[in-house]
Amino acid sequence: MDAQLQPITMPKWGMTMTEGRLSAWLVKEGERIATGQEIMEVETEKITNVVEGHVSGLLRRIVVEEGATAPVGALLAVVAETSVPDSEVDAFVAGYAERAGAAGDDADAYPTPRVVEAGPHQLNVLSIGDGDATPVVLIHGFGGDGGTWLFTQDALAKDRPVHVLDLPAHGGSAPTVPSGKLDELAEAVVAALDALGIARAHLVGHSLGGAVALSVAASAPDRVASLGLLAPAGLGGEISSDYIDGFLAADRRKPMKEVLSRLFADPDAMSAEMVENVLRFKRLDGVPEALGAIARNLASGGRQAIDLRDALAATQAPVLAVWGEKDRVIPAAQADGLPANIKVERVADAGHMPMMEAAAAVNRMLAAHLAGADR
Amino acid sequence: MPQKSFRQALNEALHHEMGRDPTVIVLGEDIAGGAGASGQQDAWGGAFGVTKGLLGAFGPLRVRDTPISESAFVGAAAGAAVTGLRPVAEIMFVDFLGVCFDQIFNQAAKFRYMFGGKAVTPFVLRATYGAGTRSASQHSQALYPIFTHVPGLKVVIPSSPYDAKGLLIQAIRDNDPVIFLENKLLYDTVGEVPDGAYAIPFGEANVLREGGDATIIAFGRMVHFAQEATAILAAEGIDCTVVDPRTTSPLDEDTILETAEETGRVVIVDEANPRCGMAADISSIIAENAFGALKAPIMKVTAPHTPVPYAPNLEAAYLPDAKRIAEAVRKTMAYRK
CATH class of the missing domain: 3.40.50.1820 (Alpha/Beta hydrolase fold, catalytic domain)
Known part of the structure; x- marks a missing residue:
């Protein structure tokens, strides 16, 4: 994966979570985000939680809009500097699901009690x-x-x-x-x-x-x-x-x-x-x-x-x-x-x-x- | 948590309660394997396999095959209940209760009231209901509105394996006559069911999903169709609450009204015939108590006022489905922006 393009993905909380609803973005496209900054709110069947970013850089592209539901591991946004051309961001977004799928479905591998x-x-x-x-x-x-x-x-x-x-x-x-x-x-x-x-x-x-x-x-x-x-x-x-x-x-x-x-x-x-x-x-x-x-x-x-x-x-x-x-x-x-x-x-x-x-x-x-x- | 089928969950409930309480007995047609028949006893455990294994575990005195006479063994169950047993009678199809209305309506349902509260009638009538199995009009009805109408009866319609076990245990422990209705097309559905015994109180709705746009109220198998509909609607940006009342009598009016008031748009799904049915009953409760909160007319998605047809294409058209439920929700959304 290109280190210049960093994904923000749907987190997985607990073994039963399969998808989450992005209830709010706390940052906008074009803003710089820092590791540890609160970037989004995600709602599951159990609870709503504020998610902190684990990457820092320019929030280049929001892929999943507020109010939408996405599966665990889905690409929600892309962090990349302006030096990366739009076409590369597009290609990253387009190819993400395929690459994530190829990496293996870890939902099945989640430990059970x-x-x-x-x-x-x-x-x-x-x-x-x-x-x-x-x-x-x-x-x-x-x-x-x-x-x-x-x-x-x-x-x-x-x-x-x-x-x-x-x-x-x-x-x-x-x-x-x-x-x-x-x-x-x-x-x-x-x-x-x-x-x-x-x-x-x-x-x-x-x-x-x-x-x-x-x-x-x-x-x-x-x-x-x-x-x-x-x-x-x-x-x-x-x-x-x-x-x-x-x-x-x-x-x-x-x-x-x-x-x-x-x-x-x-x-x-x-x-x-x-x-x-x-x-x-x-x-x-x-x-x-x-x-x-x-x-x-x-x-x-x-x-x-x-x-x-x-x-x-x-x-x-x-x-x-x-x-x-x-x-x-x-x-x-x-x-x-x-x-x-x-x-x-x-x-x-x-x-x-x-x-x-x-x-x-x-x-x-x-x-x-x-x-x-x-x- | 272990995954079990609806059928297995019911079987576990019977095992738990028969093991816990020696006054619990089961009776019905072929539930022990066919009295007087040659060959292996307990081969099937009733027409749908729910009582399998009980004969071996608890013996022929407590697991009793009966003649093909519902009026006789339902009357026997009511009488046994009054004398101190807790019978669980299995009726293959709820349609067959037609021949025992007197035992149920005029006897069992009335004892507590007519004997000044001194008599209790703790029996359970388990029966299958529902269309969709090409069984024609005498084996496919959803007759719960008739029993719901009669004071003194409790009426239960589980929609999941977890609920099936907890509601059957509650039904057996309950001191009133309980009509316990099992949709035949749910027996093979699977879900999480604890190994231990647990009772789900009657009159306690299950809120399966919370959404701000509309409330869908559904019973039994229709709960699954409602869930399917919410998936279709979520993709269109319509977020629904799904309420399964679990029991039609007593009915959890609080939860129904609370969720109706939260969304202001209500769709009630019922596979029974529409006249004097649960959809009509619940919409009148909402109209009377939560009218001010409504943003659109209450919509009912039910079977038509006809017997269940035998022809496969007509039977498919008869039953509500996810598509019809989704369409009703869209109509309530479009009524007033």
Whole structure:
């Protein structure tokens, strides 16, 4: 491929994405764009996300207009300097589909999740990446699943394996949590590390998953290379019991949509499919009871029932904590006053889901954190 | 997640519930393989293979072949339900329920009301429906409007393997008589179905797609045609919402009204005959409650008011299809800019 002509293509987020709708261009033809600049908004059945450019140069040609839908990998725009004649840009556009097709259809090769026997648990795991660096395990929050990491997993998997784990009674994992206590969830993660043959991993956890990761660091410190805690539970008093209780009570689309919208600074980012996916695992026999047990151990009456501040102070592993400033579930004020050795990042326009709402920024923070911890 | 056929999803639901609850029994014609017939039992598992394997797993007391008399075994199911069992009766074709209207309409549907709420009638009548198989007018009808009309009955029309399993489990656990209708042309469709048991609540529509321009409401097999139509329309820049109410009774009026108000243009697709049908019913609900939000008249895409024809070309013309749905959406778009 001619290095003077650089393609901007439809990204692929997660294994089920086959196409995306280009809902808005944030740059115009004839503008210069830089790597990391927000260039477009792409909408899928699951969510709308702002996409940052991975190339820099002159945006020479927009191929797919706003409002149009294009398959994953399709050419959306071309970056090329004015020294490249129009005829070459035309030829590049005309020949792109053919060359991309010849390179092989990687949609079929996308990894699929598998169920891993981990002690008493059957855990759903999706693994991507095969580099030599220390692996990462991503742990979602209460009521979440692997979909939480739609924009995270690929981005971190450039030089290492990244495993997305569904906690018991979540996503594709069986409801094997008789007590619902945090220790039980932490044991499930250690059992998953054993089952996956991972001696030591970076743990990145969101919300309840952050508390689980921290709990693993306290009980099995030699298994934890570093901690990435996104809006974690366990580090402060306040938590939205409205959210937790509302989630437990919602067994239909409309109340669930209302509850889930509290996760986001901009509720329009959500889609019907996201709501349906949550309802799908909540409908499974045994799951509502298991979630109820987990919730009772997590919080009551607007106060967190777990306190991991001592564990955080005691951990030797490097820790990054990230909070969305508009978090309505666990307030960002809990990032204040954490021990000095904890690196704290705040994301301005995000709620409780910074890794989805500000995916590119949070991916950069996590990548820098992992690289620092590996050194 | 594992991929399974619509038929397999229904079979799993029956396996789950019979394993979980010893009061669940199944009965119907040839569902165990043909009582009194020589040769291999359980060879077919009913006319469409849905009950295959149940005889071996649960034995002849709970998997019962019946004589060819729908009025007898539907009455037996209603009676057994009142005495504490949870029967699932299979009727080969919904058309055959014509001979058991009294058992269904005057008996089963009325017990809860006439006995002061003290009697419940938890039985499921599973039956196939729908045209498109060259089976002529006595084996092809979509009679759900008739059952929807009767208070005391619940009426379910699954459109996907995932919904088929979760709705059948809910139907078996439900304490009221449920008419559960399976389109014969969906049995071999495949989709993601969890291995575990799960119940989808009745009266909860599925929003398959969200678009700002028009709302298409469809049932059963028509949901697939609606989805096809949205693909055609998307290429023309028309972005549609697709709603599958999943159950006609109870009906999720909230979701229907909410999506109708969001787009202001509504097309209702129903393969049943149009008079007193679901399309007419839903359009009256929208007209009464969301009139101010409408930007165009509500369009109905239905079968004509005729029996299902046997001639292949006429049968093809009888059924709604993606082309007709797309054309109706275009008309609502063109009504007022």
